[in-house]
Amino acid sequence: MNVKSVYKLSGYLSIVVGIIAVLCIYRIQYMYYGVALSILGFIFASxxxxxxxxxxxxQEKYPKGYIGMFLSSLPVIFxxxxIFKFKK
Structure with missing residues (x-):
């Protein structure tokens, strides 16, 4: 694989993994998977x-990795x- 195809593939994978990680927020039982997928999304975005x-x-304004990193950070922030809301 050449570097340009790795660049394009990692951009699209970071977005897809980020979307799947965001969808894992829907149920609290899937949060483990969401955090694991967000780590994978961070790697692809980086x-x-x-x-x-x-x-x-x-020469685009924002690479796809920034969108993937934003989407991957949402489960961690959630x-x-x-944790902080229900901490007593």
């Missing part, structure tokens, strides 16, 4: 952002809110 900064592949 790869995408790093490759964009290193090789300047596309879990932190739950």
């Amino acid at each position: 790869i995408n952002i790093f490759l964009n900064e290193k090789h300047y592949f596309e 879990l932190m809110l739950i």
